[in-house]
Amino acid sequence: MAKELKEVVNREDNYSQWYNNLVVKAGLAENSAVRGCMVIKPYGYAIWEKMQRALDDKFKETGHQNAYFPLFIPKSFFSKEASHVAGFAKECAVVTHYRLKNDPNGNGVVVDEDAKLEEELIVRPTSETIIWHTYKNWIQSYRDLPILCNQWANVVRWEMRTRLFLRTAEFLWQEGHTAHETKQEAIEESERMIHVYADFAQNWMALPVVIGHKSENERFAGAEDTLTIEALMQDGKALQSGTSHFLAQNFAKAFDVKFAGRDGKEEYVWATSWGVSTRLMGALIMAHSDNNGLVLPPKLAPIQVVMIPIYKGEEQQAAVLGKFNEIAAELKKRGVSVNIDDRDYLRSGFKFAEHELKGVPIRIAMGARDIANGTIEVARRDTLEKSSVSVEGIESYIVELLDTIQENIFNKALKFREEKTTKVDTYEEFKKVLDEKGGFVLAHWDGTVATEEVIKTETKATVRCIPIDAEDEEGVCVLTGKPSSRRVLFARSY
Amino acid sequence: MAKELKEVVNREDNYSQWYNNLVVKAGLAENSAVRGCMVIKPYGYAIWEKMQRALDDKFKETGHQNAYFPLFIPKSFFSKEASHVAGFAKECAVVTHYRLKNDPNGNGVVVDEDAKLEEELIVRPTSETIIWHTYKNWIQSYRDLPILCNQWANVVRWEMRTRLFLRTAEFLWQEGHTAHETKQEAIEESERMIHVYADFAQNWMALPVVIGHKSENERFAGAEDTLTIEALMQDGKALQSGTSHFLAQNFAKAFDVKFAGRDGKEEYVWATSWGVSTRLMGALIMAHSDNNGLVLPPKLAPIQVVMIPIYKGEEQQAAVLGKFNEIAAELKKRGVSVNIDDRDYLRSGFKFAEHELKGVPIRIAMGARDIANGTIEVARRDTLEKSSVSVEGIESYIVELLDTIQENIFNKALKFREEKTTKVDTYEEFKKVLDEKGGFVLAHWDGTVATEEVIKTETKATVRCIPIDAEDEEGVCVLTGKPSSRRVLFARSY
Secondary structure, eight states: OOHHHHTOOOTTTOHHHHHHHHHHHTTSEEEOSSTTOEEEOHHHHHHHHHHHHHHHHHHHHTTOEEOBOOSEEEHHHHTTSHHHHHHHGGGOOEEEESOEEEOTTSSSEEEOTTOEEEEEEEEOSSOHHHHHHHHHHHOSBGGGOOEEEEEEEEEEOOOSSOBTTTBOSEEEEEEEEEEESSHHHHHHHHHHHHHHHHHHHHHTSOOOOEEEEOOGGGSOTTOSEEEEEEEEOTTSOEEEEEEEEEEETHHHHHTTOEEEOTTSOEEEOEEEEEEEETHHHHHHHHHHOBTTBOOOOGGGOSOSEEEEEOOSHHHHHHHHHHHHHHHHHHHHHTTOOEEEOOOTTSOHHHHHHHHHHTTOSEEEEEOHHHHHHTEEEEEETTTOOEEEEESTTHHHHHHHHHHHHHHHHHHHHHHHHHHTEEEOOSHHHHHHHHHHTOSEEEEEOOOOHHHHHHHHHHHSOEEEEEETTOOOOOEEOTTTOOEESSEEEEEOBO | OOHHHHTOOOTTTOHHHHHHHHHHHTTSEEEOSSTTOEEEOHHHHHHHHHHHHHHHHHHHHTTOEEOBOOSEEEHHHHTTSHHHHHHHGGGOOEEEESOEEEOTTSSSEEEOTTOEEEEEEEEOSSOHHHHHHHHHHHOSBGGGOOEEEEEEEEEEOOOSSOBTTTBOSEEEEEEEEEEESSHHHHHHHHHHHHHHHHHHHHHTSOOOOEEEEOOGGGSOTTOSEEEEEEEEOTTSOEEEEEEEEEEETHHHHHTTOEEEOTTSOEEEOEEEEEEEETHHHHHHHHHHOBTTBOOOOGGGOSOSEEEEEOOSHHHHHHHHHHHHHHHHHHHHHTTOOEEEOOOTTSOHHHHHHHHHHTTOSEEEEEOHHHHHHTEEEEEETTTOOEEEEESTTHHHHHHHHHHHHHHHHHHHHHHHHHHTEEEOOSHHHHHHHHHHTOSEEEEEOOOOHHHHHHHHHHHSOEEEEEETTOOOOOEEOTTTOOEESSEEEEEOBO
């Protein structure tokens, strides 16, 4: 087994270390010299790029355009929306100076105290404030609406406990910020975008998600409603994977953004914002991987097929590589990304383990005997099954198999989630399921912040969401016994 | 004429204001609430995205991968390469705190002095230091080389005088950082990338460039050699449009990055870095635009063809739009981006002016008479020529015309540059040409920093580059009369 793999602990023994091992050993990301900031390595970034491309296409199909707003936000902008500043003030990186100088005592460079900013600048933790300040100048009449902007950007939230991809001080994300003429239109936009995220999660990441509304407690700072997609990880914890906010007129009021309506009357503009981040990388890894390494859904795998030659001597090597080149050329024509691993200084066993660790969906191996027999060995990463397949028509076989694997990974995750979703009717049951089985718990709740707080303190579980497709069902809150008209989704979470 | 256009001054009257008017009125970018930081508006960002896509494809074709490194750089990293810190220390945004708190006096939020960082963080002005600190852990043996990484990122340089796209405190760019086994390989990489930039400038931006070496004076802080592409703007000034640096072993030494070579001996790694930025947007605008607005090369135009219906009454409107939809569908199949401007509350004259301002390469207009005659009016943005063309085969006509326009814009810029490139042999002539004609001046120079400094002080011109294809020619320095073996390129510049 490869040296790298030896250092990956088993998922069952230490989930958290298993996750961290995978991220680092598979070459996705690592911690940097700056506390809480990660380096996204080429293999990890290639997956993120595939996510970006797929999401960006979906944004454009739904009429959005990209733009770019400043990294820095004047401190005073922050205070303009009361709940917003309360939500973000405690984790802001603050720029106070704009120059360094040589230390007069000869100790390298020091901050030049003469270059102090009049007003401090905040490194954006999210961009509602600077964007709504900008929109004020873009919007005069209803004809200027809607504005459907998105930006791909880095943001900084000074988190105290960080974990690669899941919670980092700097992360990459996209943030959509839209402006609308009517409340209804803004609500529809926020719903449209949470469905775009759900579609992406399910069809690209092979990750089943529950769409729902956040409780008041967990709402975005400045939103009137937050929609979320919640996914279940293999340790039975939930991961919030994307959110879409109906901001009502809160930011329009804070930044005085009005428009002349069709009736000539001035009104405040209605808003949404929505985002997903590199946290999705964490979701992808934690949802599907196993003790051998990553399991990547083919649609997001930077390399979909790896080909490993088995040979003795140069003649066999040339014959196998010749055949590989033919197959690879044909696969590339069909849009499949292929890597021929012809490194001659590594044993095939090492290569097998390495590509397993990296989650390459299909591994092909071929030796002299295969050539003689007209066969090829095909190994699936998702099931670890190997089979000997005819070389004749191998390209179509591979293309179909990639679809099969994509579907299988999703179905496996869906089955897991279904098994780990439990309806409970008493608080005893609630606690027992959380402790013994984990996963999603569907329970009645009286809808109050106070009850959610008690449950959170006592069980570490929170309302992940009030599912949009929750059925009407009369019941009583598991904690207080007060009436409830539908079950909500509880879980412990990241 | 459209209201927007009225406010664009003539290029001949005030070049600098003309430029600024275009950027703002065409909806490319605007100043933000943060000094020196711009907002890139959707139309401007769409052009930048096209640039990014074309460049990124070229980087990948030449074997590079994208990655992402932290926004922040610990202050101490900066001091490790002496000339690097000297070059950047005076324009750094410095993060000193990580939290805000409510002002005890009730004046909104203030910086929490209890949340002071032990070591200040610099918002990256360029990433050599943090990247080479990271590479130290990635490189042990020659088998780990080369590393061919690029990142798309925002950087901050606290410039005192800023201009949209040309010089902003925050800008977007890509920075390639490569690590090599040999000096020769690193030099070849730096040359390869400057040719990638030149190819992009010429074939996508329709911008002829001179490739050359920077003089010692203008070299990147930390480089042993800087290659540049220099373009000529319509006011006769040069614009440095992209640079590629051979960093020798400077950063490897500063960050102690060694590898075990093929002979088993340890050696410092060889490096390059190379970058282009949103400054290219400035080059694109200033090189081709006229008093009617932008002139975009078709390959970078977000909208290549705009179709404007001319009609009276709903019947004519429906007929023209019906025909437009047919043509647009066919053009889209052929990869042409089309916009049908069916806004019914604007006069066609306004629309004509607006799309001219925005630089849409081809405008198509059609009215009832055209339908009867089987014709369509085609207007070229580059030459402002209009012609009546048969609707039959219009799609092929358009596709070819886009190529013709791309070529014509390049040829026009090339002709302009040739006319504005002057060989001079005396200092009198040198000054006269700069003052009266402007443009590139090819002159002999003794190769010393001192001479370049005097010339700069007296004429505001600098050595833009020592062209890589400069012919051997014996001569004497225009200032000092000392011997010189080839002419170098002088100009005033942005």
